[in-house]
Each structure stands twice: as structure tokens, then as C-alpha cells.
Amino acid sequence: MKIAIDVREADGEKTGKGFFAFGLVNHLLAQDRHNHYLLYTDKAKVPFEQYENVEVKSILQQGFAWHYQVLKDLKVRRPDLYLAPTSFIVPAFAPKWLKVFVVVHDLVAFMFPKHHAKKAVLIERMTLRRALRKAGKVFVVSENTQNDLLRLFKYPKSLTVEVPCAPHDIYNREIDPKVSAKVRKKYSLPDKFILGVGTLEPRKNFPALIKAFVTVKRKFPDYKLVIVGKQGWKYRELQKAVKQFELTEDVIFTGYMKDEDLHHTYNLAEVFVFPSLYEGFGIPPLEAMASGCPVVASNTSSLPEVVGEAGLLIEPTNSHKIADAIISLIENPQLRNMLLERGFHHARKYSWDESARIVLEEFSKMEAG
DSSP: OEEEEEOGGGSSSOOHHHHHHHHHHHHHHHHOSSSEEEEEESSSOOTTTTSTTEEEEEOOOOHHHHHHHHHHHHHHHOOSEEEESSOSHHHHHOOTTSEEEEEEOOOHHHHOGGGSOHHHHHHHHHHHHHHHHHEEEEEESSHHHHHHHHHHHOOOGGGEEEOOOOOOGGGGSOOOHHHHHHHHHHTTOOSSEEEEESOBSGGGOHHHHHHHHHHHHHHOTTOEEEEEOOBOTTTHHHHHHHHHTTOTTTEEEEEOOOHHHHHHHHHHOSEEEEOOSOOSSOSHHHHHHHHTOOEEEESSTTHHHHHTTSSEEEOTTOHHHHHHHHHHHHHOHHHHHHHHHHHHHHHTTOOHHHHHHHHHHHHHHHHHO
């Protein structure tokens, strides 16, 4: 088979969808040396060129122009399958003869449009329904996303397959204290800090974490708050919150951090907090668990199923509850150690090898059919 995949977001400063694209494609190629892969990108190269059965098609355009050129190229090259791990545009307008697989990460554009960039909301609302009608199978990253899809679109459950996310392989490595010391120095990380990770945008709900930190700071004045993530939609709201609570010297924004450094940053942190309002999956809690950091996460959307009993779940809009959970992990070493042990084993349940195996099995079924 010739399998075409959109891998634009699998390189560079990745967020959730990008981590999914990289993790899945990397392990698909590691497992499957039989099929031929045609990878579409908007960059000069991709991080998968070491595989002999890979052909890279670089289209150095952006926006709809890129998708238009991909659609033209698909008609010429005529692959057997097209996998869309991050976008619905090509599947929505794909020719009828092309077997399409779509990945639905979340339905935030339909459920919480005010917490999502307007352009992204418009595009997803224009293309998702059409893409679903054309898809041979729809991969969902969590049971929660599957339920949202069935409820909002009445989509047949038989056409959906759960393909969970997982931490990058880097998070399986042992922590080297010497490297940790270099990471601490590189980002000027304090001795004791609470950690938040995610794109700086409204859905991640960092203002609630900042407000909760005010309470933590009163009880533990030597603690700082470190937030890792690139600037996103309405990121300036965070800066306003920091000034409002007079925390300019106590909240550190590191910007985007690569996995190699983030692995050590999780390990250096006292507590990791993920107060997101809505997640299709939510990889950072698993990264934190694998790195040896206790987790506090929202009790909404997919996070209870992702975190399980390996972290403390809180109401994300209640800053007092967030503060209480953080304080309990600082004050209670027994609770902390229990969650560290649970978290380490829980994170190991998620594997890109297994997710890639599930996808390859569906590809084989489609070929046989």
C-alpha cells in the first residue's frame, strides 16, 4: 500500500496535535517496513527521512494554498490511504476514490468556541462534518472525545477507533542529576516551584492557577510558579493576572521547552498542575508522572480517564480547591510518594507502539476490504 500522511505539525515547536502526529508516525514507520509512506509537509524536510520506505513531498506554502496543492498531488500519485492527524481540510475535499482516515482530538470548536481562536473554530466547523462523511474510520484520542463525537454528531460508534496519546520516548529515560542541574541553570529555575505546562491560551486556564498560587505563596513564601509554553491566543491575559496579584517576581514564564529539558523540569518541580478547562486527551499529566512529579489535574473532559487514580483531580474553576490540592502535596509526603509510585506505573500504560499497532491494523482491514 501507499499511505499518505499530513506531517506538518510533527516537527518544530509541537503542541498536543503535533505530539500526536510525531509519536504516531514515528512508531508507524518503525513497525511497518512493508508499505510505502508519502509524507506531506510545509517544511524543507521532516524528521522521518531515515526510513527507506518514506517519500517526502515538501510544499512550501501555507494555509489553503498548501491543502489545494496536496489535493492536486494526491490525484497524480493516487495513494491507497490518506491519514489526517491534525486537520480536516484535505479529507473534507478528498476525491471519492481515496480512502480517508481522520483523527479527532477534541470538539472544542463546537463545545467551547469562546476558548478557541476564531479562525480555527470557523475552519473546523466548515470541514469536520464533511470529513466525517468521507472517512472510512475516525480515530479518537480518548473515550471522552468519542462520546462527544457520538453525542454532537450522532456518528456511528462502529466507525470510531480509540488511539490514545502517550508521552514521548524521552520520558522513559532515567533522570541524570547533572543534566537536571544544567536545565535548572539554563532556565533560571528556582529551588522550589510549582509547574504548569501548556500553550498560553484561555482554554489552559492558567489565570486560575495563578490565583491559586497566591494562597500557596502565603503559606510557603519560598515557592515560585513556573509556567512552560509558547505564547498562544490571548496570552497577554496571563501577564495581566500576574500584575493584578503582584506576582511579577514570583511567576516565571520560560517559553517553549523541548522534551529533553521538560523531562528534567518536571522532575525538579514539587507539584505539576494542569487546570485545563477542556482536553481531548492531555499529554502533560502523563509526562509529569513518567518524570517523577505528582499531578494535580482538572476533573473535566478526558482528564479523569487519562489521570485515573494516579493524581489529584480538582474543579478547574475553583482556585481554592487548586490551592488545597497543591498544599496537600507539599505538606503530606506520604500522599506525595503514593502518587509518585502510582503515576510512574500509570504513565507506562500508554504506548505509541500500541497506538501505532492499532492504526496499522485498521489500515490492513481497509486494504483487505
